[in-house]
Amino acid sequence: MDPTKSFQESTRDIINLIIASFHSSIESIPSIEQIKTNVTEMDRTQVAIVVAVATILLSQLVFKFRNFKSVRKSRFLDSPGFPLPEAAENFNLATQEPLKFRPFRPKYHLTMGLETLNPSELIPMDMTYKERIRYRRKLLREHHDIVVAIHDESDKRIVGAISELYRYIMSTYLPVRYPTMFRLHETAFESGKAYMLENLVMNELYPSEVTKFTSPLRALEILLKTVDEDFLILLPEDEADEKSKYRLVAYETCYPAGFNPRKKLGNRLAKIHEPVPGYAEKLEKSVDRYFESLEVGKYVRRVNWSISTNTELFAAFGGLHSNAAEKEEKIKEGELDIETTLLRCERQTLHRLPTSKALVFGFHTYTYPLSQIKEEGLGEDLAVAIDGLKEGSSPAIHGYKRGPVWADAVKAYLRSKN
Numbered sequence: 504m505d506p507t508k509s510f511q512e513s514t515r516d517i518i519n520l521i522i523a524s525f526h527s528s529i530e531s532i533p534s535i536e537q538i539k540t541n542v543t544e545m546d547r548t549q550v551a552i553v554v555a556v557a558t559i560l561l562s563q564l565v566f567k568f569r570n571f572k573s574v575r576k577s578r579f580l581d582s583p584g585f586p587l588p589e590a591a592e593n594f595n596l597a598t599q600e601p602l603k604f605r606p607f608r609p610k611y612h613l614t615m616g617l618e619t620l621n622p623s624e625l626i627p628m629d630m631t632y633k634e635r636i637r638y639r640r641k642l643l644r645e646h647h648d649i650v651v652a653i654h655d656e657s658d659k660r661i662v663g664a665i666s667e668l669y670r671y672i673m674s675t676y677l678p679v680r681y682p683t684m685f686r687l688h689e690t691a692f693e694s695g696k697a698y699m700l701e702n703l704v705m706n707e708l709y710p711s712e713v714t715k716f717t718s719p720l721r722a723l724e725i726l727l728k729t730v731d732e733d734f735l736i737l738l739p740e741d742e743a744d745e746k747s748k749y750r751l752v753a754y755e756t757c758y759p760a761g762f763n764p765r766k767k768l769g770n771r772l773a774k775i776h777e778p779v780p781g782y783a784e785k786l787e788k789s790v791d792r793y794f795e796s797l798e799v800g801k802y803v804r805r806v807n808w809s810i811s812t813n814t815e816l817f818a819a820f821g822g823l824h825s826n827a828a829e830k831e832e833k834i835k836e837g838e839l840d841i842e843t844t845l846l847r848c849e850r851q852t853l854h855r856l857p858t859s860k861a862l863v864f865g866f867h868t869y870t871y872p873l874s875q876i877k878e879e880g881l882g883e884d885l886a887v888a889i890d891g892l893k894e895g896s897s898p899a900i901h902g903y904k905r906g907p908v909w910a911d912a913v914k915a916y917l918r919s920k921n
């Protein structure tokens with residue numbers, strides 16, 4: 504290095520030299536002789552500095568490339584035994600319409616009505632997401648003990664099932680299925696490497712797994728705040744007994760259709776369905792058998808329907824299903840509030856978790872204004888189906904769905920000219 508120059512001046516010279524060589528390398532690749540002459544012109548210190556700067560530049564490039572790869576690699580965590588969903592690559596939340604179901608039939612038969620579900624379609628997303636997620640968070644603040652609960656937080660089987668569901672949804676399903684909405688990030692805490700799920704729509708980060716820092720109850724709250732999906736977890740009473748009955752052990756449920764989920768916690772399926780007329784005689788055995796035998800990897804779904812006249816999506820205190828509908832005042836024909844009368848459908852799903860073997864019952868609730876049904880030309884079909892509630896395998900279902908309160912007024916509207 505030239506002792507007459509300051510350190511900054513020497514460094515500037517060296518950087519200029521690198522830039523000059525870079526330029527000349529673009530114009531013409533230097534010959535070995537040229538490189539040799541350049542190198543001999545520099546003293547040893549200068550060569551060392553050039554090598555050091557070049558190494559730093561190179562390592563930065565390598566580091567950048569490595570980061571990129573690790574981002575790609577950490578797009579999801581593998582959840583053993585679960586299917587990997589297909590990516591909805593160009594999914595656009597803003598333009599995605601809610602799913603449309605018209606499940607009413609001329610006669611209502613109490614059947615399981617299960618169909619195979621593509622596991623990729625476990626959680627549907629649509630343009631109502633943001634508004635509904637805000638509503639769910641309001642419910643969490645106002646009705647915490649009703650919308651989220653665990654039967655026994657010290658029960659390892661229950662905690663295991665919640666953790667398994669949580670990890671699959673937060674680390675695998677969401678980042679893989681909806682890459683335009685969710686992204687998994689690798690982070691390092693004092694305790695070691697960890698992954699966080701970024702919700703790109705709500706601008707938030709959540710842990711990707713249940714750890715000692717995330718309690719199982721908190722995990723259910725996060726699920727409730729992240730997906731517009733109600734999840735209920737069921738486990739057999741006795742693990743060792745194949746014929747053991749399933750009980751509701753934990754849930755996050757914001758849209759109960761006329762029942763208080765807290766009152767169902769800890770109960771067997773048969774007890775949960777006690778108010779459903781005909782369930783004990785017509786469904787209980789087949790549902791119990793189905794629950795015992797449903798295999799890991801098999802996903803199923805069913806869709807139900809009701810008419811809601813005055814309830815929100817959150818209907819934990821009645822108003823949708825009631826065996827005491829006779830006591831309610833009948834809505835007179837022509838006095839139906841068309842704005843608040845809706846066809847309400849639940850898209851229910853069921854699958855078994857691979858490790859804990861718990862069953863997860865999920866449902867997504869959709870509502871459609873009656874005017875929409877009429878515009879589609881389905882007014883008469885729905886009117887017939889309303890009468891058909893009394894004509895199927897369990898006629899008392901008409902009363903259970905509060906038909907005596909709204910049926911005549913709704914049918915009159917559906918059949919009216921305007």
Ligand code: HEM
Pocket residue numbers: 613614615616735737751761762767775776778779786790793807808824864
């Ligand atoms: C294949 C499984 C199932 C079938 C076939 C089934 C069937 C039914 C039927 C027919 C009703 C009457 C309302 C309607 O949907 O029209 C009903 C209501 C209900 N189901 Fe299920 N269900 C199943 C699984 C479950 C599970 C796993 C849970 C929860 C852990 C559950 C909780 C309820 C509740 C809370 C009600 C309302 C009861 C009330 O009014 O208090 N169901 N179910």
